[in-house]
Amino acid sequence: MGNLTCLRCVEELEQDLEENLDPIVVVLANNGIIDTDFNSLAATGEIDFSSHQMQIAKISLIQRAWRTRQAKKHMLLLQKTCLKTLYFAHSDVLATLNKGLYKSLRKRTRFLYANGAVYEGESCGGFRDGYGKMKWPDMCYYEGNWSFGYPFGYGKFIYTDQDYYEGKWISPYSHGTQSLTGSTQSFDFSSNTSDGYIWLWFKHEGSNSLYLALYKKLESLRKVYISVLRLLEDGRKNFSNYKETCLKSKTHELDNGKFTGEMVEGKRQGIGEQVWGEGFFYIGQWVNNSQNGFGQSVWADGSTYVGFYKNSSKEGVGEYFWAFGDSYIGEWDEDVMHGVGKYAYADGREYFGQWCKGLMDGYGVFKWTDGKKYEGMWKNGKKHGQGCSYDIQGNPVFNQWYNGRLQE
Numbered sequence: 001m002g003n004l005t006c007l008r009c010v011e012e013l014e015q016d017l018e019e020n021l022d023p024i025v026v027v028l029a030n031n032g033i034i035d036t037d038f039n040s041l042a043a044t045g046e047i048d049f050s051s052h053q054m055q056i057a058k059i060s061l062i063q064r065a066w067r068t069r070q071a072k073k074h075m076l077l078l079q080k081t082c083l084k085t086l087y088f089a090h091s092d093v094l095a096t097l098n099k100g101l102y103k104s105l106r107k108r109t110r111f112l113y114a115n116g117a118v119y120e121g122e123s124c125g126g127f128r129d130g131y132g133k134m135k136w137p138d139m140c141y142y143e144g145n146w147s148f149g150y151p152f153g154y155g156k157f158i159y160t161d162q163d164y165y166e167g168k169w170i171s172p173y174s175h176g177t178q179s180l181t182g183s184t185q186s187f188d189f190s191s192n193t194s195d196g197y198i199w200l201w202f203k204h205e206g207s208n209s210l211y212l213a214l215y216k217k218l219e220s221l222r223k224v225y226i227s228v229l230r231l232l233e234d235g236r237k238n239f240s241n242y243k244e245t246c247l248k249s250k251t252h253e254l255d256n257g258k259f260t261g262e263m264v265e266g267k268r269q270g271i272g273e274q275v276w277g278e279g280f281f282y283i284g285q286w287v288n289n290s291q292n293g294f295g296q297s298v299w300a301d302g303s304t305y306v307g308f309y310k311n312s313s314k315e316g317v318g319e320y321f322w323a324f325g326d327s328y329i330g331e332w333d334e335d336v337m338h339g340v341g342k343y344a345y346a347d348g349r350e351y352f353g354q355w356c357k358g359l360m361d362g363y364g365v366f367k368w369t370d371g372k373k374y375e376g377m378w379k380n381g382k383k384h385g386q387g388c389s390y391d392i393q394g395n396p397v398f399n400q401w402y403n404g405r406l407q408e
Contacts, residue, residue, distance in 0.1 A: 087140060087157075087200065088172060092117070093149035097126040106130070121146065138395050144169065157196055159203050161397040169196040214375050214388060217363040221353060224340040228317045228330055232307065235294035239306075242283055242295075245271040261286070284309070299323075307332065330355065353378065376401070 092113055106124040113119070121132015127149040128134075134142045144155020151157075151169040158164040249272065251260040261272015268274070268290075273283040277300060284295015291309040298304050307318020314320075314332040321327045330341015336358035337343070343351045353364020359381040360366075366374045371394070376387020382404030389397050400407040 087136065087142070088150055089115075093127065096123070096128070096149075151196065155196060157200060159200075160395055161399065163203065165196050165199040167196060168194060171195065172197055214363070214386075218365065218375065221340050221363065225330070225342065225352070228340065231317045232319060232329070235308065236306070239284075239294065239296065242271050242273075246273045246283065333357075379403070 092115075095113055096111055106122065106129070108121065109123045110118065110120045111123075116137035117134060119128055119132060119134045121128065121134075122130025123132075124130065128146040129148060130146060131144070132146050138160050139158075140160055141158045142151060142155060144151055145153030147153065150172045153169060154167065155169050156164060156166040245262065246260045249261045249263075251258055252263065253259075254268070255274060255276070257274055257276040259268060259272055259274045261268065261274075262270030263272070264270070267288060268286040269288065270286060271284070272286050273281060275281040279298060279300045279302075282291060282295055282297045284291065285293025287293065291312040294308055296304065296306045302323040303321060305314060305318055305320045307314060307320075308316030310316065313335045315334060316332060317330065318332050319327070319329045325346025326344065328337055328341055328343045330337060330343075331339025333339065337355040338357060339355060340353070341355055348369040350367045351360055351364055353360065354362025356362065360378040361380060362378060363376070364378050371390075371392045373390040374383065374387055375390075376383065377385030379385070380403075383401035384403055385401060387399060387401055389399060391397075
């Protein structure tokens with residue numbers, strides 16, 4: 001018994017494969033199967049595939065190899081989805097084993113990991129085993145039972161946003177099998193999960209999905225902003241020639257001031273400088289007696305604008321400096337900030353993102369001088385929708401906002 005020339009053994013093997021698909025067992029079995037050279041076996045006479053029974057045996061072995069490969073893929077998937085966070089990583093389990101700190105003794109210990117996490121509790125044979133607590137640098141915290149290096153049994157985990165799971169921890173290879181729509185705030189983890197690992201997977205994956213979405217939006221806005229800067233730079237290249245053009249032109253009394261520049265049929269057309277008073281002037285391009293194209297405006301209070309105009313209104317891209325110290329570089333529409341731009345406050349605060357009719361609207365990043373930051377959605381100048389807030393240490397908290405108010 002136990003050889004491939006026996007039909008009964010083949011049938012038992014097939015039955016065993018159907019009933020026992022434990023990934024580890026199957027993968028270990030694969031080590032000897034996938035390298036089997038069936039042709040050489042047939043040539044030596046060890047297996048005679050000419051008979052009907054041997055054809056069945058060959059097919060069974062091929063099926064076994066295929067199932068093994070599928071199981072191996074499944075194991076790799078489990079490893080990828082097994083807590084892709086810093087929490088309960090397999091490397092942490094190996095850290096204490098490689099150190100050989102505990103040998104086979106059961107005792108209380110304290111261990112500092114390379115990622116900054118700290119474990120305090122019982123250990124046995126180099127594993128976290130028994131009752132213990134673990135805290136991570138991002139303020140995540142677990143307290144409960146452990147077995148062979150992983151939480152097992154009853155325990156409580158507190159996430160970075162202070163949401164928590166308290167209950168059973170069953171398998172570190174658990175991964176998301178339930179659907180998750182929207183933000184993590186819309187999913188009641190406590191009532192919909194029976195395993196802490198699944199809860200943590202959802203928290204992390206949900207946060208990662210939101211973070212990835214926010215990151216993609218930020219990257220797309222940065223590309224737009226780069227094009228804004230390039231357009232401004234292109235405009236400045238020719239601006240140095242505007243003064244020379246004005247010096248070669250005549251001066252005319254026009255529009256309650258003096259205009260020096262190019263004119264066509266009594267209208268300002270081309271390059272010219274209009275001065276309305278002391279410290280109040282515009283120099284740049286004109287079309288049909290209106291500011292059109294690239295130019296610079298200076299006001300009596302010291303405020304300045306360099307950028308594009310359309311029908312004497314700021315439109316396109318431009319850079320505005322207020323006399324009180326604030327500045328804005330970005331897109332404009334009909335004299336108001338509209339599109340993508342960066343607003344820098346005199347006190348050091350900064351907003352980069354989307355604008356609509358002069359207000360922060362869409363996706364944007366707001367930074368405070370003490371290091372705090374908010375990345376997320378805005379509406380009418382207020383936080384509105386999904387976002388991520390960072391404290392002074394840079395710890396993220398994903399949350400939901402409505403008209404400037406945090407939704408619990």
